[in-house]
Amino acid sequence: MASQTEMKLRDAKTKLEEQEVDIASLKRDVGELVKHWDRVGGNISEIEERLDTTERQLREREEKLEDLESETGAAFNATQKLLTLYKKELSHLNSTARELEVKVEARLNATETQLEANLTEIQNDSGAFSTKLNDQEAGFDGFRNVKRLTAKVNAKVAFSATIIESNDVFTGPGTNSTNNILIYNRVFTNIGFAYNSKTGIFTARLKGVYHFSFMTFGYNGHTSGAILVKNRHYQVSTWQFTGSDNSDTTSNTVILELNAGETVNIILWKGGKIHTSVFSGFLIFPTL
Structure with a gap:
């Protein structure tokens, strides 16, 4: 216990x-x-x-x-x-x-x-x-x-016109050979109205063969002569140096084939001067 x-x-x-x-x-x-x-x-x-x-x-x-x-x-x-x-x-x-x-x-x-x-x-x-x-x-x-x-x-085309030295028209002396356009203001004949007496430019109305002639007359104080141009390109010309004689006359003729609308006109040589001139032309025959 x-x-x-x-x-x-x-x-x-x-x-x-x-x-x-x-x-x-x-x-x-x-x-x-x-x-x-x-x-x-x-x-x-x-x-x-x-x-x-x-x-x-x-x-x-x-x-x-x-x-x-x-x-x-x-x-x-x-x-x-x-x-x-x-x-x-x-x-x-x-x-x-x-x-x-x-x-x-x-x-x-x-x-x-x-x-x-x-x-x-x-x-x-x-x-x-x-x-x-x-x-x-x-x-x-x-x-x-x-x-x-x-x-x-x-198709009848023919013209003839003249220019005489005066205060109303340009006859020289030329100072620029490309712009001295002679304006033949006295028109004798203009059948077909292809020549413009205000501009001095002939414009072909028909395609064909044309005859052109021009004459220039000048005194011995300046060279006498001119150039026929087609569409602003030289074709034929006249040229007369000053000499001992009192006056000079030159002329030329050309036959050109033109298309409708092409132009022909006369210009002065640079330094040239004229007293009078005649520009004429006519259609020989049209072409197709």
Whole structure:
């Protein structure tokens, strides 16, 4: 009995020692907790505020995400409806295109048939016309020949004009060999009106062969002479140096082939001067 009591006392003592160890350990833990609280205890309220703010932001983002999902769903539904409508329109257009294709093909076939009939009729008419044209061709050729001969007979061109030194016209001395145009202002003859007494220029009205002649008369104080030009290009000229005699006379003649619209006129040599001059020309015969 005593031994059992002693054993119980030893067990109780052992447990008491273990509890003392546990209590010491708890004291150390509490001390550590007190120290940790001293270190972070002042930041607990700030951390709680941050947690609250983060929670609010998360809720706001969640609400926005829900709104975005709703908008996306509505847009998707609208797109689906629009796509369905487009499919219906495309089907209608395809049907209309097929109907038009059938109508156009029928119209083309009818037009082709009509054109073939018209072509046959034109070919028949053309054959009859060719026969009639062959019958009349000889008469037309004769008529054209008569017309050409009549035109040749009526082609009459001839002129003759003179210039005398005066204050009204230029007779020199020339200072520029390209612009010293002599204007023969006194006209004797101008059949066909090819010569212009205002400009001194002869303009061919018909294509043909023409005869031109010119004469110059000057005193010994200046060189006497002139140049006949065609379309501003030199052709033939006269030239007489000053000498011991009191006057000088020069002349020249040329035959030119002109096209309709080409021009002929007389200009002075540079430094030249005349007292009087005659310029004449006429159509020898027209050419085709």
